[in-house]
Amino acid sequence: MLSIQNLNISYSELPAVRDLTIEVGKGEILALVGPTGCGKSSALRAIAGLIEPIGGEILIDGKATVANGMLPPEKRSTGMVFQDFALFPHLNVESNVGFRVKNPKLVDKWISKLGLEEFRKAMPETLSGGQKQRVALARSLAHEPKILLLDEPLSNLDAALKIDLRVQIREAIKEAGVTAVWVTHDQEEALTIADRLAIMNKGKLEQVDTPEKCYESPQSRFVANFLGDGRFVGGKIKEGFVQTALGQHPYIQVDTFESSSTNEVEILIRSHDIGLQIKSPGNAIIIAQAYEGETRRHVAKLDTGESIDARLPHEDQIPFGTRVQAYVKANHPLVAFPKA
Amino acid sequence: MISRTRINRWGLFAPAIPIVLLAFSPIVVLIILAQQEPLEIGARNLRILGNTLALTGLTVTGAIAIGVPLAFATTCLRLPRAGTALAALVSPLAIPSYLGAFTYFAATGPGGEIDSLLGIAPFEVRGLLGTSWIMCLYTFPFVLLSVRASLRRLDASLVEAGRTLGLGPLGCFFHIILPRIRRGIAAGALLVALYTLSDFATPAILGLDTFTRAIYVEYNAFGLSQAAWFSLQLMLLVFFVLILESKANTVRERAGRSLSWKPNRILKTSLWTSISVIWLSAVGLPIAMFVLWLYREGASSFELSTILYSVTPAALAAICAVLFALPIARVASQGGRTGRWMLRITSFGFGIPGIVMGTALVYVGLRLPWMYQTTAMLVLGYILRFLPLATGALREGLDRIENNLSAAARSLGASPFETFRRIKLPLIMPAALSGAALVFLEAMRELPLTLLLRPTGSETLTTRLWQVYEAGYFGEAAIPGLLLIATSFSAMILFLRSERLLGLAADKES
Numbered sequence: 001m002l003s004i005q006n007l008n009i010s011y012s013e014l015p016a017v018r019d020l021t022i023e024v025g026k027g028e029i030l031a032l033v034g035p036t037g038c039g040k041s042s043a044l045r046a047i048a049g050l051i052e053p054i055g056g057e058i059l060i061d062g063k064a065t066v067a068n069g070m071l072p073p074e075k076r077s078t079g080m081v082f083q084d085f086a087l088f089p090h091l092n093v094e095s096n097v098g099f100r101v102k103n104p105k106l107v108d109k110w111i112s113k114l115g116l117e118e119f120r121k122a123m124p125e126t127l128s129g130g131q132k133q134r135v136a137l138a139r140s141l142a143h144e145p146k147i148l149l150l151d152e153p154l155s156n157l158d159a160a161l162k163i164d165l166r167v168q169i170r171e172a173i174k175e176a177g178v179t180a181v182w183v184t185h186d187q188e189e190a191l192t193i194a195d196r197l198a199i200m201n202k203g204k205l206e207q208v209d210t211p212e213k214c215y216e217s218p219q220s221r222f223v224a225n226f227l228g229d230g231r232f233v234g235g236k237i238k239e240g241f242v243q244t245a246l247g248q249h250p251y252i253q254v255d256t257f258e259s260s261s262t263n264e265v266e267i268l269i270r271s272h273d274i275g276l277q278i279k280s281p282g283n284a285i286i287i288a289q290a291y292e293g294e295t296r297r298h299v300a301k302l303d304t305g306e307s308i309d310a311r312l313p314h315e316d317q318i319p320f321g322t323r324v325q326a327y328v329k330a331n332h333p334l335v336a337f338p339k340a
Numbered sequence: 341m342i343s344r345t346r347i348n349r350w351g352l353f354a355p356a357i358p359i360v361l362l363a364f365s366p367i368v369v370l371i372i373l374a375q376q377e378p379l380e381i382g383a384r385n386l387r388i389l390g391n392t393l394a395l396t397g398l399t400v401t402g403a404i405a406i407g408v409p410l411a412f413a414t415t416c417l418r419l420p421r422a423g424t425a426l427a428a429l430v431s432p433l434a435i436p437s438y439l440g441a442f443t444y445f446a447a448t449g450p451g452g453e454i455d456s457l458l459g460i461a462p463f464e465v466r467g468l469l470g471t472s473w474i475m476c477l478y479t480f481p482f483v484l485l486s487v488r489a490s491l492r493r494l495d496a497s498l499v500e501a502g503r504t505l506g507l508g509p510l511g512c513f514f515h516i517i518l519p520r521i522r523r524g525i526a527a528g529a530l531l532v533a534l535y536t537l538s539d540f541a542t543p544a545i546l547g548l549d550t551f552t553r554a555i556y557v558e559y560n561a562f563g564l565s566q567a568a569w570f571s572l573q574l575m576l577l578v579f580f581v582l583i584l585e586s587k588a589n590t591v592r593e594r595a596g597r598s599l600s601w602k603p604n605r606i607l608k609t610s611l612w613t614s615i616s617v618i619w620l621s622a623v624g625l626p627i628a629m630f631v632l633w634l635y636r637e638g639a640s641s642f643e644l645s646t647i648l649y650s651v652t653p654a655a656l657a658a659i660c661a662v663l664f665a666l667p668i669a670r671v672a673s674q675g676g677r678t679g680r681w682m683l684r685i686t687s688f689g690f691g692i693p694g695i696v697m698g699t700a701l702v703y704v705g706l707r708l709p710w711m712y713q714t715t716a717m718l719v720l721g722y723i724l725r726f727l728p729l730a731t732g733a734l735r736e737g738l739d740r741i742e743n744n745l746s747a748a749a750r751s752l753g754a755s756p757f758e759t760f761r762r763i764k765l766p767l768i769m770p771a772a773l774s775g776a777a778l779v780f781l782e783a784m785r786e787l788p789l790t791l792l793l794r795p796t797g798s799e800t801l802t803t804r805l806w807q808v809y810e811a812g813y814f815g816e817a818a819i820p821g822l823l824l825i826a827t828s829f830s831a832m833i834l835f836l837r838s839e840r841l842l843g844l845a846a847d848k849e850s
Contacts, residue, residue: 045747049750049751050747050750050751072750072755072756073747073750073751074751074753074754074755077753078751079751080747080748082747082748083744086745086747086748088745088748088749089740089767090766090767099749099754099762100752100753100754136748139748139752140751140752143752143753
């Protein structure tokens, strides 16, 4: 449905997006994630036709939008949901949703689906942030776009509201059956809403895959760090296992690994994959801990000098300075990266 | 919205370029004019320069001396009927200072109205001190309003922190409050300086030889190049003030809880006394004089055509100014640094004193006889001078169109034209109307430009007042004077609203 090929965008010589290539299937939700300034919003605005790329092609439903002259935004059937909502301040909810919609049934449908019935005649400035964003979503969907583009739709909202609303938005998109590209810098949001993630860093694509794959087998240190917490611990490959200060573990290698070069690796260990047992001498000492509500985070210093994070159930509390045995409690293979 | 095609940029800048050139032309004309004769700075020139500087200095000092304490009193003290006090203190802005000068000229001194009514002659309001006093009376609200704005942004916790750290109330004022409102004082003082430098009729009526008065004298004596030479010197002073002003931009701080101190009875009484005295001198006396004249001599001398001759050019100027302002406002908000420079050049007009703009246009008129003393010429003068008011209002309207609104409309399938018609136009309409109204009202009360450029025989409210002054039949000023006060009053309300100078409107909200 959407095909981005070698897309390049730059602002007065400064490259913002470099050689981006992604395919998005019909009805799929792709989350475009990365830290601020990684080029994700630029890519989105280029799909909408709001900025002109310096190279590459964007095909919408097989139709080229860059070659043969820029296709203007209004000819692309892309709906966009903005971070600042962009509701027309002089029009009420109904007129915002119905802006240029020929079939009034569509307006009614999305107003009721998104629970906006009682605000039909309300002006945008009287609505709360969450209501505004639902109006913006209804407006986009009522126009039956081929592709829905969401630019950080939840970043101006309260934390509590975000979680509710992201589920609502995902359901609405799935019901409409529309192809969606959802830009966010919030990794948790991305993992929750997406069918697939595209993780970007400094204008380049780092990895495209399902949320599970991206989280469990990140293909780069950047992706590993960006999605969730975790630390790297040094180890050696020996007889099909990796040997570290924590013991011996099954492993998988990242694609960039050149197997011939060395058997020195670093493995990624997430904090919930580590267990601690009070034991002297053990292999580590507790150097810090913090209560987090459901869990209690312990930082332990291994005798090799490396630090690890362990999230234990909140009732488990190991005092500062206690000797412990740290071990990997996860059963899945750990991801091994070439030593930095 | 960041990258644009070449054609788009051309479409943005092209309509603005001729307007920028037009706005800059008066300066070019003045320079050409002044070069026509070898000019020197003689004793008379030095005396005029001295008068101008002394008047400006005294007025600024006086306006600060009156404005700052009253700003503090109306903002930080819990006064009963504080709204009334503030309204009384801002109301001098509704009287053009030349009306004040005119009424004081007629009322004071031996043989003046007060002498003939009461038999006692108060001191004459004339010359340097008299002019400074009148200018102070009508300009101190600028200081009051800008200091109020900075006081309102001052968080009371700062002062409370000072108190807990061991500072007394006076110590707090000098060490915490004063440093925070310094920029507010400076901003207000510069506005006062600008107003004083540009004002023509006040020093002219009260007999103080400043640049503006000297320009008019030269113009009447057909010494156009001497007038241009004085104009350039005056522009230099104005330019200097404008540069200072651009550096004194107030920092926007987040508003905190406001200070609120309880005054004692002596303080309250003395405050109300001074507020009453100021209101009576600035507003009460002029209105009383005009009403007295109306009562004594009636309205028979007033010709209705005067209203027509005032309204027509002002209305035309208002419409044109908004049309001219639209491309400028667009380049200012979208044209990057070039755009902001273009805006700055067109803003120059508001800094050019009316009498100077008039001189430049008279010279142009003499070259283009078909334009000279036509309504078109007068309208052009108004547009050049008041264009920044329209631009300012429109920019506020354009700012309502957040970046993403047109993007949203486009992605919903609207063409650029449809986006303009259905989204942008309805959003900037209120701003355009208020910009037009502001230009209209300012043009209505503009004196020197009208005096120099009006078609012969078509007297406006302001030129009628000037004629009355020159002829000495003060009684005939009643109707024009009262109408001008009404006009100015409307202009002030609009201006305060659009500038959000935290005047009356802001008080009602809180």
